[in-house]
Amino acid sequence: MARARFITFEGGEGVGKSTQVRRVAQRLRALGYGVTTTREPGGSPGAEALRALLVTGDTERWSPLAETLILNAAREDHLARTIRPALARGEIVLCDRFADSTRAYQGAAGGLAAEFILRLEDQVLGETRPDLTLVLDAPPQLGLGRAGARGGAEARFEAKALAFHERLREGFLKIAAAEPKRCVVISASLSEDAVFEAIWAALAPRLEAAGDAPIASEPH
Numbered sequence: 001m002a003r004a005r006f007i008t009f010e011g012g013e014g015v016g017k018s019t020q021v022r023r024v025a026q027r028l029r030a031l032g033y034g035v036t037t038t039r040e041p042g043g044s045p046g047a048e049a050l051r052a053l054l055v056t057g058d059t060e061r062w063s064p065l066a067e068t069l070i071l072n073a074a075r076e077d078h079l080a081r082t083i084r085p086a087l088a089r090g091e092i093v094l095c096d097r098f099a100d101s102t103r104a105y106q107g108a109a110g111g112l113a114a115e116f117i118l119r120l121e122d123q124v125l126g127e128t129r130p131d132l133t134l135v136l137d138a139p140p141q142l143g144l145g146r147a148g149a150r151g152g153a154e155a156r157f158e159a160k161a162l163a164f165h166e167r168l169r170e171g172f173l174k175i176a177a178a179e180p181k182r183c184v185v186i187s188a189s190l191s192e193d194a195v196f197e198a199i200w201a202a203l204a205p206r207l208e209a210a211g212d213a214p215i216a217s218e219p220h
Contacts, residue, residue: 024200099130
């Protein structure tokens with residue numbers, strides 16, 4: 001089983017990724033691991049500036065092509081300034097969304113050609129790829145209901161039509177099916193505690209497989 005140092009959390013709107021990133025980070029730190037938590041779009045000063053362009057405003061503010069270009073500009077900065085330095089320090093990186101979200105949102109749901117997205121992905125990511133991707137899956141109506149209750153200004157994608165979110169869910173599940181060694185699908189319809197335990201059951205054996213002793217680091 002492959003070691004897990006770079007772990008991404010994926011899924012549609014309202015599936016609880018951010019909550020689970022916090023919970024997993026808390027348990028890892030309690031066990032003595034150094035952990036960096038981050039997110040996309042965002043995760044570095046430059047990328048956070050670009051995030052505001054993507055997640056606010058009218059649903060048709062950008063085309064899928066424009067979104068993909070902005071996302072990859074943000075991702076390049078994120079990798080250079082946050083993810084790669086943390087991995088070089090020996091820390092575990094927990095990332096709320098990463099390249100699979102571009103494949104699913106702009107590709108499967110938005111209609112942009114997968115070949116184009118993957119070519120950009122190869123250029124930007126290089127060899128920095130997730131070791132484990134946890135795909136939190138729930139029916140779109142459930143996730144959108146949760147997201148709507150949460151509120152906030154960053155609702156540009158949440159406001160898209162239900163058909164978009166149905167394609168999005170299908171896109172994430174296809175990614176997981178195509179890469180079963182990397183991706184684990186977790187039912188996000190369960191309670192928060194049950195989702196966390198399912199995530200930990202998938203993650204813990206990969207930590208043991210790494211054979212690394214926990215390391216201490218400053219909180220991030």
